[in-house]
Amino acid sequence: MKKTFAEVVLLARTGLNPRKNFKLGQGNNNYITIKNIKNNTLVIDENTDVVDDEAIKLIHKRSKIKKGDILFASIGRMGDMYIIEDDPVGWDINESVFAFTLDTNIVRQKYFYYIFRVKSTLDYLASNSSGSTFKSIKMNQLKKMTFDIPPLEKQDQIVATLDKVCNVIEMRKQELISLDDLIKARFVEMFGTLDNPAQKFEKATLKELCNKITDGKHGGCTSEEGTKRYFVGAREIYNDEVHYDTAPEINVDEFEKDYKRCNIEIGDFLIVNTGATIGKSAIASDERTEHTLLQKSVALLKVKQELLNPMFLKWCYRVNTRMYMVESASAQPNLLLSKINATEIYVPDMKLQNQFADFVHQVNKSKFIRHY
Known part of the structure; x- marks a missing residue:
C-alpha cells in the first residue's frame, strides 16, 4: 500500500548548528554529525566533537531525539541511518542529521531503514540532491516521497530475510578484509615499510621509476551514450578495480582530443589524487582501458x-599510507603531481617484487573461488 512521507513520519526535525548557539570542544557530551552514522551504527571515537551540558539542552529543544527514533544523514552518505537503541544520554545531533519519529502502527523502524537501501530510493536521493563537493538533500524533498508499505507481518518477514542476507554480506566483507590483511602482512615481511625496510634496498623517486606521471582531464566532457568511450573519475575506482557501470560515455571527438595526454594502457597504475577517497587505486586491466579518459x-x-x-x-x-597523506587548507585534499613525482620508495630486486605479485594473485584467486 502506498503511503506518503507525512503518513509514515509523525515528526521530522534536525539538530542544531553551533554558530552563535554554543562552542565545540567544551564539555563531555558527544556532538553527532553525519560522519558518526554508518550502516545502522553510531560510531563514536576520538575524532567526535564534544559540547557542554548547556549546549546539549539547547540542541535537544530542537532535536527531541529519543529511543526508537531514526537518525538520517542528509549530506555525504545520504540515506545512511541509525535507529536509536537506547535513550540518548550524553549526546545529541547537528543540523545535517535529521531525526524521524515513525508511526510504528504503520511501519517498522528496520523496514523503513531498508527502504533507504533500495536502488530506486538511492536514485531519488541522488536526483533530488544539491551541492558540488558534497551532495545533500533538503527535508522538503524527503517530504515529497511515497513508500510501498506492506502489512506489519509482511514487513517482519522481509526484515528477517534482509537481516540474514546482510549478515552474510558482512561476513564476506570481513573475510575479504582478513585476506587483505594477509597480503599486507606478507608485504611487510618481505619488504618492511618505507620507514623501516626489511633490508637495505636501493631507493628511487617515482619520477625515476615511471615513464610518465600525469593527471586526468581538467574540466568536463560532453556525455554521449553509445560511444563506448568512458570518462572515469574517483568514484569509479574502489575495491582495487575500475568500475565502468557508473562512468559516463563521452563524445568521441573530445575523447580523441584529450586521450594522448593521458593514454591509459593495460598495466598502468591509477590512483585517486583528490577528494574523500584519495589513495584508492587500481591497476588498469579491463579491455575498455584504451577507451578510457581520466578525470582530473x-x-x-x-x-x-x-x-x-x-x-x-x-x-x-596500501601499506605506506603517508605516501598519499596530504595537508590541505581547502576542504578538498589534493595529492599534487609534484608530490607523486618526488615520492621516494625502495626498489627491491624484480625477482622479489614478482614473487610478491604472484602471492597477491593467488590470494585474489582465493577471493574469487570463495565468492563463487
Whole structure:
C-alpha cells in the first residue's frame, strides 16, 4: 500500500548548528554529525566533537531525539541511518542529521531503514540532491516521497530475510578484509615499510621509476551514450578495480582530443589524487582501458615495468599510507603531481617484487573461488 512521507513520519526535525548557539570542544557530551552514522551504527571515537551540558539542552529543544527514533544523514552518505537503541544520554545531533519519529502502527523502524537501501530510493536521493563537493538533500524533498508499505507481518518477514542476507554480506566483507590483511602482512615481511625496510634496498623517486606521471582531464566532457568511450573519475575506482557501470560515455571527438595526454594502457597504475577517497587505486586491466579518459581526480603512473611491478607499487601505497597523506587548507585534499613525482620508495630486486605479485594473485584467486 502506498503511503506518503507525512503518513509514515509523525515528526521530522534536525539538530542544531553551533554558530552563535554554543562552542565545540567544551564539555563531555558527544556532538553527532553525519560522519558518526554508518550502516545502522553510531560510531563514536576520538575524532567526535564534544559540547557542554548547556549546549546539549539547547540542541535537544530542537532535536527531541529519543529511543526508537531514526537518525538520517542528509549530506555525504545520504540515506545512511541509525535507529536509536537506547535513550540518548550524553549526546545529541547537528543540523545535517535529521531525526524521524515513525508511526510504528504503520511501519517498522528496520523496514523503513531498508527502504533507504533500495536502488530506486538511492536514485531519488541522488536526483533530488544539491551541492558540488558534497551532495545533500533538503527535508522538503524527503517530504515529497511515497513508500510501498506492506502489512506489519509482511514487513517482519522481509526484515528477517534482509537481516540474514546482510549478515552474510558482512561476513564476506570481513573475510575479504582478513585476506587483505594477509597480503599486507606478507608485504611487510618481505619488504618492511618505507620507514623501516626489511633490508637495505636501493631507493628511487617515482619520477625515476615511471615513464610518465600525469593527471586526468581538467574540466568536463560532453556525455554521449553509445560511444563506448568512458570518462572515469574517483568514484569509479574502489575495491582495487575500475568500475565502468557508473562512468559516463563521452563524445568521441573530445575523447580523441584529450586521450594522448593521458593514454591509459593495460598495466598502468591509477590512483585517486583528490577528494574523500584519495589513495584508492587500481591497476588498469579491463579491455575498455584504451577507451578510457581520466578525470582530473585520478592520476596515471606509467611504471617502468623492468624496474617496478605495478602490484608492488599498489601495495606500497596500501601499506605506506603517508605516501598519499596530504595537508590541505581547502576542504578538498589534493595529492599534487609534484608530490607523486618526488615520492621516494625502495626498489627491491624484480625477482622479489614478482614473487610478491604472484602471492597477491593467488590470494585474489582465493577471493574469487570463495565468492563463487
